[in-house]
Amino acid sequence: MKLLALPLLLLVLAGCENTWLPKPTGYNKIDLPNHSYDSLSGDYPYELDFAKASSVEADSFNLKEKAWINLNYKDFGAKVHLTYKKIGEDGADFQTLSNDAFKLTAKHQIKAYGIEEGVLVTPHGYTAVVAELSGEVPTQFQFFVTDSTRHFLRGALYFNTAMKNDSLAPVIEHIKIDMTHLMNSVKFVD
Secondary structure, eight states: OHHHHHHHHHHHHHHOOOOOOOOOOOOOOOOOOOOOEEEOOSSOSEEOEEETTSEEEEOSSOTTOTTOEEEEEGGGTEEEEEEEEETTSTTOOHHHHHHHHHHHHHGGGGTEEEEEEEEEEOTTSOEEEEEEEEESOSOSEEEEEEOSSSEEEEEEEEESSOOOTTTSHHHHHHHHHHHHHHHHHOEEOO
C-alpha cells in the first residue's frame, strides 16, 4: 500500500496546475490641483500671475538680488526659480543675458535626449524664449521673457529629487502649464 501511495501522491502533485500571472505595472497616484492663479504682490520690477499651488519665497541663493524669487510647489518637491536683471545695470546688456540663458540650457546637453526651443510673443508684446528638455536632466523647462531694452526675466523648473523624469511626467506637464500662464502674464514695471 505504501508503494502505491507514493506514485499516486507524485501523480496528484504533478497534476496540480497553478497559473501564475505577473502583477500589472502600478504607478503612484498623483493628485494634481486645478490650475488657478494669484497675482504677485510686492516691490518687484515685474508683475505676473503664479499658481496658487505654489508659494512665493525669496531666493536664498543670492540674497542681494531682491527681485529673484522661487515659486515653491511643496506638494511636488519642485521649485520654479525666477531671476530678474535690469538691462544696462551692472554690465548686463541684452546680448550677455540672452547668451547666458542659452548657455545654462546648453549645459544640460550631456544628459538631455533633446532640447526643443521656441519663441513666442506674449500678450503684452514681450518676447519669450522657451526650452523644453527631455531626458534625465535637473531642469525640464526653462524660459526667459524680455522687452530686449530694459527688462530680462528668466525661469527654470527644478525638482528636489533624483527620480527618473518619466515618473515625474504628469507633474512636469502640470507645472509647464502654470509656467506658460506665468510667461503670458508677465508685465514689466518701469
